[in-house]
Amino acid sequence: MGYVLKHGTIIGENTRLEQVDVLVEGNRIKQIGIDIDSTGHTLIDCTNLFISPGFIDMHVHLREPGFEYKETIESGSKAAAAGGFTTVACMPNTRPATDNADIVRFIIEQANKHGYARVLPIAAITAGQKGEELTDIPALKEAGAVGLSDDGRGVQRADRMKRAMEIAKQYDMPLIIHAEDETLSGKGCMNAGEAAERLGLPGIPDDAEAVMVARDIVLAEVTGAHLHVCHVSAKSVIELIRYAKGRGLPVTGEVAPHHLLLTDDQIDPDNSDWKVNPPLRTKRDREACIEAFLDGTLDIVATDHAPHSVEEKQKPFTEAPFGMVGLEIAFPLMYTHFVKTGRMTLNELVDRMATRPAKLFKLQGGRIQPGEPADLTVLDLHATKVIDPASFLSKGKNTPFAGQKAQGWPVLTMVDGVVSFDAR
Numbered sequence: 001m002g003y004v005l006k007h008g009t010i011i012g013e014n015t016r017l018e019q020v021d022v023l024v025e026g027n028r029i030k031q032i033g034i035d036i037d038s039t040g041h042t043l044i045d046c047t048n049l050f051i052s053p054g055f056i057d058m059h060v061h062l063r064e065p066g067f068e069y070k071e072t073i074e075s076g077s078k079a080a081a082a083g084g085f086t087t088v089a090c091m092p093n094t095r096p097a098t099d100n101a102d103i104v105r106f107i108i109e110q111a112n113k114h115g116y117a118r119v120l121p122i123a124a125i126t127a128g129q130k131g132e133e134l135t136d137i138p139a140l141k142e143a144g145a146v147g148l149s150d151d152g153r154g155v156q157r158a159d160r161m162k163r164a165m166e167i168a169k170q171y172d173m174p175l176i177i178h179a180e181d182e183t184l185s186g187k188g189c190m191n192a193g194e195a196a197e198r199l200g201l202p203g204i205p206d207d208a209e210a211v212m213v214a215r216d217i218v219l220a221e222v223t224g225a226h227l228h229v230c231h232v233s234a235k236s237v238i239e240l241i242r243y244a245k246g247r248g249l250p251v252t253g254e255v256a257p258h259h260l261l262l263t264d265d266q267i268d269p270d271n272s273d274w275k276v277n278p279p280l281r282t283k284r285d286r287e288a289c290i291e292a293f294l295d296g297t298l299d300i301v302a303t304d305h306a307p308h309s310v311e312e313k314q315k316p317f318t319e320a321p322f323g324m325v326g327l328e329i330a331f332p333l334m335y336t337h338f339v340k341t342g343r344m345t346l347n348e349l350v351d352r353m354a355t356r357p358a359k360l361f362k363l364q365g366g367r368i369q370p371g372e373p374a375d376l377t378v379l380d381l382h383a384t385k386v387i388d389p390a391s392f393l394s395k396g397k398n399t400p401f402a403g404q405k406a407q408g409w410p411v412l413t414m415v416d417g418v419v420s421f422d423a424r
């Protein structure tokens, strides 16, 4: 007994304009066709709905182990499912940091027990994310880590990064970098510039991000390692990635919805939900992010879902932790502001949220085709809702998008042939 998703419109590489049925048996897509017999199967009526390959988010913070009050693998993967994500890669800035094979295995076990999405651990580059001693990269890979990052911090020492890349290259692991030279970013809490001056808040210049990206592009060329640049926020960084790609280097980039949609001049200094790292930058940076996303310089969308507690985010702007949640609103925001406005097609958006991440990181999923795992997202592209953090399944409610209207919401998510979210 399986599922028949009836009369849906498939999005993605294999787009079919007519309404079709998708038969799921076990954990696989068995058949795509017209009038598939649903006898003995559970019928999911997809009339007026779209069926997308499940979204893949390469950058989330699930906070477990150590910060369960902010999020758990259970609550975070529930939020993922509600946002139409079937796979999320989680960052190692846990407590303790995900810097050894036992913690990688713990995350995988927790996800298998309590998860509503596939959870792929990203392991730390350095022990305790302290930037000194390298982790045991082969052991981390063996345990199931899909990449390496010290996210939350940049690796300050070039010699450490170079050595990590040499080993990562050997073991075919991507370096997923948080680019921030701490000697330049200092104690800033928002983008350095006119807005910060007006508000009298300490700034973080974009060169703090660009300097490290430049260094790591050089090192990626020397070592041949896959360098993936996290949460790109600035024009200066985009120019460097464009240069790297022009040289044919294995460099890729991600952009978060907030850097595509928000700027520093909009920041409400009395609301720390606007505080994120890298910070929201200028209009010029935002336009550069949009252009780079549209032309593929920035390959994929990643949310950098960073839940924090209400108490933490009630602190003043200078003291509150950096981060915004994103899993449950990423698709509606992207659909509303990129597809509805005609900047890109629905197929192109799904490519950047599902197909391309799967290709870049050699993951399963990303395509709707017989034989593929049944990782699917059913979307109601007509539904319009006001973003209400109180309704989030994530423990994190911290988003500056609260109160904004968005169109195009996931209504059902299936992971590995199992329904993980159903809002019908």
Ligand SMILES: NC(=O)N[C@@H](CC(=O)O)C(=O)O
Binding pocket: 061, 093, 151, 152, 153, 178, 275, 276, 277, 278, 304, 306, 307, 321, 322, 323, 324
């Ligand atoms: N992006 C953020 O503002 N915060 C992230 C850390 C990070 O992604 O660098 C977090 O862990 O809260």
Ligand SMILES: [Zn+2]
Binding pocket: 151, 152, 153, 178, 230, 231, 277, 278
């Ligand atoms: Zn980061």
Ligand SMILES: [Zn+2]
Binding pocket: 059, 060, 061, 091, 151, 152, 304, 306
């Ligand atoms: Zn992050």
